[in-house]
Amino acid sequence: MSGFKDVVGHKDIIQYIQTAVKQDKVSHAYILNGERGSGKKLLAKLFAQTLQCENGEEEPCYECHSCKQAVSGNHPDIIKVTHEKPNSIGVDDIRVQINEDIQVKPYNGKYKVYIVPDADMMTVQAQNALLKTIEEPPAYAVILLLTENAESLLPTICSRCVMLKLRNIKDTLVKKYLMENLQIPDYKADVCTAFAQGNIGKAIMLANSEHFNEIKDEAVSLLKNIDDMELPELVEAVKRVSVYKIEITDYLDILMIWYRDVLLYKATKNIDRVIFGEQMEYIKERARKSSYEGISTILEAIEKAKTRLKANVNFDLVMELLLLTIKEN
Incomplete structure (x- = not known):
């Protein structure tokens, strides 16, 4: 209680x-x-x-x-x-x-x-x-x-x-809660805190999720390879993502955080605040290839995808359109 x-x-x-x-x-x-x-x-x-x-x-x-x-x-x-x-x-x-x-x-x-x-x-x-x-x-x-x-x-x-x-909570408070109340180890608490972005409920859910690492790996793999993917491969990627329909918001949040990292690095060249620190080679490459306008278009497309999925628009159609937008920018 x-x-x-x-x-x-x-x-x-x-x-x-x-x-x-x-x-x-x-x-x-x-x-x-x-x-x-x-x-x-x-x-x-x-x-x-x-x-x-x-x-x-x-x-x-x-x-x-x-x-x-x-x-x-x-x-x-x-x-x-x-x-x-x-x-x-x-x-x-x-x-x-x-x-x-x-x-x-x-x-x-x-x-x-x-x-x-x-x-x-x-x-x-x-x-x-x-x-x-x-x-x-x-x-x-x-x-x-x-x-x-x-x-x-x-x-x-x-x-x-x-x-x-309700405002976002400081990362230090989120991490402290995960470690002290849920006995989450330091490194995992760091990852969950970074992805939760000040949302304690989301941090707790991620800490307890069996699928989170799978979803993250699937999203990262897509983002690293999407430049070389043709339409049939994008359609196949959507099929793989459909397994995570229930957690689709988390999947889309991972995409958003990746492109925020890209934007942050492109603007500042600062790697200290990048969440996907272990993927810096790919973050740098994407920052070099994409324009500010292109990154902004992708971030807007991710938000639109969230809104459309909430409104029960066809899942495959929404995701295919999103992946095409990402590939084009």
Whole structure:
């Protein structure tokens, strides 16, 4: 059972939450915005548990009846909004689980807390339905919207919520956590920290992943040889990558980090900050061959590929287009 003291980083957000609870100045709606693995769910859970704790402290006590209910996932006044469709939260999800339910007063405590993971998946109709509730909420209601991209929400929703932005955590804190809490050896902690880029959740996932080294090796092999690959070989490469569909974001992040290394070396000739230090021969060669514009085009293409795959565009088509863009630049 973890409290705010166990959260890595985000001290400003934690202080804000604890001050709001202590001074009884809790808002009716918050947006916790940060990339996947940044700690949104943990902070939302701790926020909800603190609000419901019967001792009224700045941390959940884990001893009162309310805290025990929260830990078991059975607290009647902490509601996690779910959705059946994998990539969208529909208007009925919001109406049934928030708008209608919110009219019922809390069963136990002072608050009724609604946690909405993936809130940026709400359809426009769902957002408009939620807006009516956010505009005139009951005094006991607290709605926590968890997003990776708050800009996808309607401006009217954003303007009525307190925005809490989760920043990247310092590498030193990430590495320390991996070594002390997960007993990850020094060299592996360095690699996971470098690839996580300040995202503690991602660092933990990489440290525990059996596939990460495979994915990294596959990506590096492609990048080292793509200049000499013809179209049939690119198609074959896409087939190999399709094995990692579930971890495709990690694969694309590896490509992105490689080209950031290329850009960094091309601009500064500094090898100390290059993550793929063991591949310097190939990094230098790519920096020599590619223009700044070409590298920028590739980085933009990787971001576009992420967006398209999230939107369920055909996997093979997206990846073939990306590899062709990389080869051409």
